[in-house]
Amino acid sequence: MIDLHYWTTPNGHKITIFLEETGLPYRIVPVNISKGEQFRPEFLAISPNNRMPAIVDHHPLDGGAPISVFESGAILLYLAEKTGLFIPRDARQKVEATEWLFWQVGGLGPMAGQNHHFARYAPEKIDYAIERYVKETNRLYGVLNKRLADREFVAGGYSIADMAAYPWVVPHEAQGQDLSHFPHLQRWFEVIKTRPATVRAYARGAEFSTSPTVDEESRKILFGQTAASIER
Numbered sequence: 001m002i003d004l005h006y007w008t009t010p011n012g013h014k015i016t017i018f019l020e021e022t023g024l025p026y027r028i029v030p031v032n033i034s035k036g037e038q039f040r041p042e043f044l045a046i047s048p049n050n051r052m053p054a055i056v057d058h059h060p061l062d063g064g065a066p067i068s069v070f071e072s073g074a075i076l077l078y079l080a081e082k083t084g085l086f087i088p089r090d091a092r093q094k095v096e097a098t099e100w101l102f103w104q105v106g107g108l109g110p111m112a113g114q115n116h117h118f119a120r121y122a123p124e125k126i127d128y129a130i131e132r133y134v135k136e137t138n139r140l141y142g143v144l145n146k147r148l149a150d151r152e153f154v155a156g157g158y159s160i161a162d163m164a165a166y167p168w169v170v171p172h173e174a175q176g177q178d179l180s181h182f183p184h185l186q187r188w189f190e191v192i193k194t195r196p197a198t199v200r201a202y203a204r205g206a207e208f209s210t211s212p213t214v215d216e217e218s219r220k221i222l223f224g225q226t227a228a229s230i231e232r
Contacts, residue, residue: 002026003056005043007033008205010109010167011072012053016201017163018076022083030208046070057082073105076160086163088156097155100147104164108144111136112168115175134176141169145182153188166192 004019006012006028019026031037031052038050046068047054054070061082069078077098080087088094115133118126144165147154154161169189172179179186192198 001058003029003058005029005031005047005052005054005056007031007052008208009033009052010112010170011051013167013170013201013205014072014164015053015055015075015079016204017166017198018079018086018160020197020200020204021163021195022079022085024079024083028204032208055079071105073101073164076101076164080160086159088159090156093156097159097161100154100161101164103143104161104168108137108140108165108168111140112171112175116171119176120174137175138177141172141177141182141185144169144188145185148184148188152191158192162188162192166198 002019002024004015004026006015007030016028031043033052037043038047038052043052043054044050046056047070049070051070053072053075054068055075055078056066056068057078058066060067067078069075077087088097111133114129115137118129118133122129144154153159154165166189169179169185179189
């Protein structure tokens with residue numbers, strides 16, 4: 001059994017997609033980030049960066065004590081290696097899948113995240129910041145669109161690289177992006193959207209609140225943390 005500490009963010013959806021694709025037994029432990037539940041000691045014990053998702057695998061391959069993993073990219077790699085699924089066996093394709101996984105966690109996710117923040121959550125609209133991140137998101141969509149011009153999926157067959165990127169494209173309209181401008185990306189997006197496991201993963205997410213309450217108190221929780229918050 002895997003405990004998935006989860007909320008309905010793109011990074012959370014990555015992991016439910018993988019788990020639904022593989023049929024690994026899992027239990028969702030909700031972490032409502034708008035209420036500050038990511039700062040509870042029991043969560044920080046497995047995710048010291050106070051970010052979700054995180055997992056606890058109660059049946060690791062070595063048969064030893066439970067293993068906890070934080071950071072969505074690390075979780076996807078861990079689960080892919082545990083199951084031998086959705087990561088290429090060919091050495092060169094495995095490198096490509098890993099490259100594009102890191103491209104998402106280091107590029108598409110953070111840039112789209114800043115896009116969301118300044119367009120939707122910042123207490124004041126800063127035109128330069130909004131334009132900066134909408135344009136950078138657009139550039140990254142272009143990179144992915146070009147990559148998909150001559151292949152069905154990002155790296156060989158459907159893999160963790162695709163699972164990582166897809167949830168960050170779901171809110172494309174909120175990011176100021178028109179998928180019709182990216183025909184190869186749009187084709188890829190529609191294929192993944194209709195996979196039964198993707199449908200099930202988002203249905204699981206719908207069991208929880210998908211519209212975080214961002215008032216003054218939750219804004220402090222979500223966006224007001226400093227080193228002092230970690231040390232207390």
